[in-house]
Amino acid sequence: MLVVAGIVGFPFIKTIYTSLFNAPLIAYTRKAEWVGFENFIYAFINPSFMGGVFHTIYFSLLSISLNILLGVLTAMLLNQKFFGRAFVRTLVILPWALPTVVNAVLWRWIYNPTYGALNALLTQLHIIQNYRDWLGSAGLSTMTMVVLADTWKNYPLVTILVLAGLQMIPKEIYEAVKVDGANWWNTFWRITLPGVRPALLVALVLKTIDGLRVFDIVYLMTAGGPASATKTISFYVYQEAFGFLRLGQASAFSVINVTIIFVFVIFYIKFIRSEGISG
Amino acid sequence: MNYRKNLFFSILLAMIITGISFAGGTKESTSGQKEKQPVKLSALFMKQASYSEQDVRNMTAEFEKENPLIGISLEFVSYEALHDKIIAAAASGSGYDVILIDVIWPAEFATQGILRDITKEIPKSMIDKVFSGAWDTVLYKDRYYGIPWILDTEYLFYNKEMLKKAGISAPPKTLNDLADQAKIIKNKGIVKYPIIWAWQQSENVFLNYVVLVAGFGGSFFDDNGNPLFNSGGGLKALQYMVQSLKDGVSNPASLQAISDDELRVFGSEQAAFALNWTYMYNIANTDSSQSKVVGQVGVEPTPGDGVNVQIASVNGSMGLGITQSSKNPKEALKYIEYLTSSSVEAKYANLSLPMWKSYYEDPSKWPKGQKPLINAAQLSFAKLYNRPMLAHYTQFSTIMQKYLQKALLNQMSPKDALDAAAKEVVQEKANK
Structure with a gap:
């Protein structure tokens, strides 16, 4: 308890405290000045930061959906008996073992508008006529491409969790429902999904936290561009702290980020309790 | 018990003494002279x-x-x-x-x-x-x-072979020449996008903009610190950037490119012109492991508008x-x-x-x-x-980067983008 208070509680309370000051990052340049909730007001009236909140939520929702979808499908596939299953299971996990920086550089090359593999593939398949600038388009399309790169690396975690859940379901149940004449969809909906629900909820919580605090892949792939279309809350925290040296403002942004994560987590906990799910 | 206690304190004392002697900046040699550590x-x-x-x-x-x-x-x-x-x-x-x-x-x-x-x-x-x-x-x-x-500083690099193929006898002397020559090269089908820039949303896009502001004789602030970049040379510079994208002479990939990307595109014969730093010359012109244009690279000072400014050179x-x-x-x-x-x-x-x-x-x-x-x-x-010498330069540059890209992506007109940037720069200055 003391350790948790030391490594989580103290920094958390200190961040909340700092968010109420106009505090410089480098402490010996000037003293921190009490500003109350001014940093929070600035955050909520700042269209750039609010854009960052929107980008973060978009990234999280899309990323969670894709991770869960791909994770469940892959886990179901890997739960079947086939030749070389152990090898394929190892292969699927490989992207997850890659460092984010390697993944980001890899996908920057794949998306490169001049010599990227994606353009070459899609033009050869006659899906697109001309090479596209995948990371240079306005709106949400660039963020979508970042989510795809992130999903490729991270969905194996969901696969592993769901696969573990699938292996907990007794085979006899499947045999019994087969005898009863249940079709594939009914089996999936009434047996498989409830069986893996605890694993899915763990994956959901982890992916939500990952999504809402995303920074590294965005910083490495797009540097927040084009025209700030991929800047997330964490990006603004970083920019305020290390670019503008405004620790108070950065702390306020962090507190807002943690609050959003908190809301999602409370929702999940309530959901878990109402469903009476236990891990 | 006492023996153990004494032993413990003796070891501790020895460690402290040893630590002090190692921590010292100089040590006495046997001859008594101080030796540098x-x-x-x-x-x-x-x-x-x-x-x-x-x-x-x-x-x-x-x-x-x-x-x-x-x-x-x-x-x-x-x-x-x-x-x-x-x-x-x-x-x-x-x-x-x-x-x-x-x-x-x-x-x-x-x-x-x-x-x-x-x-x-x-x-x-x-x-x-x-x-x-x-x-x-x-x-x-x-x-x-x-x-x-x-x-x-950033120089204008050009591919001599491409200019020759296009029937161009000399590299551009003005920024308008650059746009005109790029159009000729594009129209003759020599290369799809003749100019590659470094316009990633980072210091790169702002720096390339500053080169053009210098080229069109613009300024960033007046003596009282009021923004000037949203008119005159500052506005012309952004209009030039936007127009070059609309004309299809600038590579759209510029929007996510940094200096090394420029080198790769230019070095793989996919551009006739590039604005880049000194290092590009020797790599592109002599290093065949990184460049397909060895021996074909020309270099000139970045031209200005030819009216008020002959050379646009950013520090x-x-x-x-x-x-x-x-x-x-x-x-x-x-x-x-x-x-x-x-x-x-x-x-x-x-x-x-x-x-x-x-x-x-x-x-x-x-x-x-x-x-x-x-x-x-x-x-x-x-x-x-010189770029503006400001204590809060990073904030200023960050604001500029965002609005420059908004104009380049056609989300705002160059004038609206620079007006909005000027307004935000003034607000930020007043805020913190």
Whole structure:
């Protein structure tokens, strides 16, 4: 308890405290000045930061959906008996073992508008006529491409969790429902999904936290561009702290980020309790 | 029990005494003379453009050979991470002894107390021997916070073969010539997008914009600090950038490109023109492992509008500074004096040109095949245009980057984008 208070509680309370000051990052340049909730007001009236909140939520929702979808499908596939299953299971996990920086550089090359593999593939398949600038388009399309790169690396975690859940379901149940004449969809909906629900909820919580605090892949792939279309809350925290040296403002942004994560987590906990799910 | 207790305290005492004797800066030799102890410095550099990582490692190894009591631990990061790395180290109250600083940071680093004022250490005789633009890298309010090291500007690189194929006899003399020649090259089907820029939302896009502001004779602020960039040369510069994309002469990939991407695109025969730093010349023109255009690269000073400005040359110099937190400033000074010396700079003049005027007066010192670059450099160094020297430069640049890209993506007109940027710059200045 003391350790948790030391490594989580103290920094958390200190961040909340700092968010109420106009505090410089480098402490010996000037003293921190009490500003109350001014940093929070600035955050909520700042269209750039609010854009960052929107980008973060978009990234999280899309990323969670894709991770869960791909994770469940892959886990179901890997739960079947086939030749070389152990090898394929190892292969699927490989992207997850890659460092984010390697993944980001890899996908920057794949998306490169001049010599990227994606353009070459899609033009050869006659899906697109001309090479596209995948990371240079306005709106949400660039963020979508970042989510795809992130999903490729991270969905194996969901696969592993769901696969573990699938292996907990007794085979006899499947045999019994087969005898009863249940079709594939009914089996999936009434047996498989409830069986893996605890694993899915763990994956959901982890992916939500990952999504809402995303920074590294965005910083490495797009540097927040084009025209700030991929800047997330964490990006603004970083920019305020290390670019503008405004620790108070950065702390306020962090507190807002943690609050959003908190809301999602409370929702999940309530959901878990109402469903009476236990891990 | 008492025996154990005594033993414990005896060991503790011995450890403390040993620790004190090792912690001391000097130690008494048997002859009673004080001997200097080895000193370890840590230095932060960047790993793109200018001197290569290997060049810096070689220079440092040579320094360590000459100064066996000084060891240097080197760290390299990309330019984009350099500023934040320095800030993070300073905020922790420890970190590097020597740091590489860009020309836009002395104001910020001096006011934040990150850099040591070394004005007294710089001999007056040295100041006149170095190009004045280089000194801007380390100068803030008439105080010197380091020694300049890299004297650089963005040049116009062109593919001689492509120009020849297009029937163009001479490289562009004005910015309008550049656009016209690019259209000819495009229309003749020689290359789809003749110009590649570095317009990623980072310092890159702002820097390329500053080159064009200089070229169109624009300014950023008046004497009272009011924005001027949303009219005159500042507006013309952004209109030029947007128009070149609309005309299809600038590669849309420019919007996510940095200097190294420009080098790759130009070096793979996918562009006829590129604005880039000194280092591109030797790599693109001589290194066949990185370039398909070896022997075809021409270099000129970036042209201006040809009316008020003939040469548009942005100051992209960098210097070496000593941090306030350094515990060995004398040794750190010795190290940066070595790296910035005329002999070392002349020896490693392949990817970065020396800041010393004497180097340009003696062609016998120039590496083979470097003459076109040095000719362009001499013309450019005389006209270096500085980005605004602001204590809150990073905030200013960040705002500009966002609105420049909004205009380039056609989300806003150039005028609206620059007006919005000017408004936000004024608001930010008032806010914090």
